[in-house]
Amino acid sequence: MLAEYLPLAVLAAIAVAFVGLSLAVSSRLGPSRPNPAKRAAYESGIIPDPATDVRGSRFPVKFYIVAMLFIIFDVEAVFLYPWAVTLRDLGWYGFGVMAVFIILLLESYYYVLRKGGLEWD
């Protein structure tokens, strides 16, 4: 049974090995001639200010809303997959069940839209 997953395991092993090898080879063979300009962090041409460094600063809460809404509709999509696979057997009953599910979620989608949850500014 697990033999079915062998290609996946090989792919994962190749991916890990490729990353590891690339890092090792570039650190071993690549010339290292640092200068101040090379060592500077590049942020779209703006010299990064330590005070507004990413590690010290906070992200706007807008990212949280987008991530949360993404999860909600991601979970909805997850339910759609087994539903789509079994829809032929379930017939109109299955359609109705999913319609209730989606209409309930559409309500929240409408609420989010009206509250401006998807507007960035």
Added chain:
Amino acid sequence: MSAAVLAQIAAEPPGSAEFWVFLLIGALSLGSALAMVLMRNAVHAALMLVLNFFTIAVLYAVLEAQFLAVVQIIVYAGAIMVLFLFVIMLLGVDRTEPVTRKLPGQGPLAVLFGILLFGALSASVVAPFIGPGSVCGAAAGVDAGGGGLPCAGLAAANEGGNVEGIGALLFTDFVWPFEVTSVLLVIAALGAIVLGRQDEKAEDLVDVVRDPANPPDEERR
């Protein structure tokens, strides 16, 4: 823990491929979970959690729950981790919780409730394997005499395909929990908006403070 006990948990004979995968991935799962708790940097802890999600996906795959394995990666490793990282970024990576004891006797209480929680979780894991419900009833075709719950077995459950089996059960026998999930997601969406839209809340506060003629209503949000 001896190899025989582990093999029983994995329901596979020692030496089979499933057994070794379970041993390796189980150890990796425990290790990454411990590392997640012990990491000092919150972002490193989040990365350990990603590793943990992947190992659990592999365990699902070993249990022949392919759909759950894929969903585990898509939803947990994909979406929920993004949310965790955003929350870490919202709070700032370098911020550390001040280690102050706010409640008297907080330390001993934490130990006590930790032990209680561990006991409850252990009991919930072990109980299905020692009670009468652990024995398959007549529905499996073989009545073991334990009078247990009817169960079908892995081969029958996955007969028409894993996803087909989930769909056939989810939208018939478990249609009520399925619809309630929708309500749960609605609550999550509303919560995100209510908590996240700070501008409205700030305006409300200003209104309350600047309008003495209109006393603040305790019920109002």
